[in-house]
Amino acid sequence: MAAATLKNIQKCPTSYVLAIQDTLNAFQGKWKMPIIGTLLFGKKRFKEIEREIPKITPRMLSQELKDLEMNGIISRTVYATSPVTVEYELTKSGKQLSKVVEAMLEWGLQHRRANMLELLPILQSKTA
Amino acid sequence: MAAATLKNIQKCPTSYVLAIQDTLNAFQGKWKMPIIGTLLFGKKRFKEIEREIPKITPRMLSQELKDLEMNGIISRTVYATSPVTVEYELTKSGKQLSKVVEAMLEWGLQHRRANMLELLPILQSKTA
DNA sequence: CGGCATCCGAATCGATACTG
DNA sequence: CAGTATCGATTCGGATGCCG
Numbered sequence: 645m646a647a648a649t650l651k652n653i654q655k656c657p658t659s660y661v662l663a664i665q666d667t668l669n670a671f672q673g674k675w676k677m678p679i680i681g682t683l684l685f686g687k688k689r690f691k692e693i694e695r696e697i698p699k700i701t702p703r704m705l706s707q708e709l710k711d712l713e714m715n716g717i718i719s720r721t722v723y724a725t726s727p728v729t730v731e732y733e734l735t736k737s738g739k740q741l742s743k744v745v746e747a748m749l750e751w752g753l754q755h756r757r758a759n760m761l762e763l764l765p766i767l768q769s770k771t772a
Numbered sequence: 773m774a775a776a777t778l779k780n781i782q783k784c785p786t787s788y789v790l791a792i793q794d795t796l797n798a799f800q801g802k803w804k805m806p807i808i809g810t811l812l813f814g815k816k817r818f819k820e821i822e823r824e825i826p827k828i829t830p831r832m833l834s835q836e837l838k839d840l841e842m843n844g845i846i847s848r849t850v851y852a853t854s855p856v857t858v859e860y861e862l863t864k865s866g867k868q869l870s871k872v873v874e875a876m877l878e879w880g881l882q883h884r885r886a887n888m889l890e891l892l893p894i895l896q897s898k899t900a
Numbered sequence: 901c902g903g904c905a906t907c908c909g910a911a912t913c914g915a916t917a918c919t920g
Numbered sequence: 921c922a923g924t925a926t927c928g929a930t931t932c933g934g935a936t937g938c939c940g
Contacts, residue, residue: 650812650874657813657824661806664873667880668805673932677796678789684778685785690902696785701934706903716887727901728940737883744879745792746778747872752795755865759844801912818922829914834923855920855921 670715675700675708677745680734683718684742687733717741798843803828803836805873808862811846812870815861845869 650660671677675697682688682696694705709732712718717738723729734741778788799805803825810816810824822833837860840846845866851857862869 650870650877657810658826660877661809661825663877663880664805664809665802666884667876668802670880670883672800672802674793674796674800677792681789681792682785697789698786699934702903703905703935704933707933716883722902725901728903730902737879737886740879740882742778744872744875747875748795749778749788749791751865751868751872752791752798754868755798755844756794758865822922827914829916830923831915831925832913835913850922853921856923858922 670717671712671741673708675704676712677748679705679708679712680717680738680741681745683732683734683738684745687731690730690732693732712738798845799840799869801836803832804840805876807833807836807840808845808866808869809873811860811862811866812873815859818858818860821860840866 671680678697678700679693682693688696690702690705690709693709694700694702697705709718709720713720716735718732719735721731721733723731799808806825806828807821810821816824818830818833818837821837822828822830825833837846837848841848844863846860847863849859849861851859
């Protein structure tokens, strides 16, 4: 199959848009990408993830993990210890997201530097 | 400066999470990535974008374009024709997002194929 | 430890109608 | 053409408390 480069789909921008939205749905919201991000470093337990993601509540973490599992991005394993231990791990699909995450990360750093220099004390209001 | 690879920040997952969330904020929501996507092919006018993105309303398009402009991702040019013509174009920062978009696109296609085969008639309920 | 249930305000977003 | 204004439905997401 041909690679999914921009040039290949230039002919039909709309179908291209649909593909992006499709992808977007898999990890939309405030928390999914950060969760995936922490799991790229390996298996983690519920509490570990919670600790690494500032301000996430158990409610949201639980909800998002369930969502990600349903979408085939992570897998959940329960160990019958006492108290129970649960480990979350990226699936193969999930691991392939590292490409996306790295791209986002790299752009984020560049973009931030660019904005610091040129414009935008506007961000202040969002940071606060 | 060292490249922003995952390995480089493994030491501090939390700061890494913050960087991702930061990036995420720049194009969160249902429409921003698709808008950026269509603009990767070149300058476009309001109506052109609207036509290429299924189901977007003028309200949302207007709002998101404004947001993207404030974030330094696109630029807006008004031509004093009659009726007025407005063109939107990616800035340098915006163009650099192509890396992210392509990564998302590629993953989306792979992931879709994988899910078709293995699991998930669940998506049906979301597609409907 | 790893959650779930409930409540509730805030933010998002779609539909529709209108304007310079 | 390129938007804006208003309304209302839906969803998101934080706080809190409880459970096996």
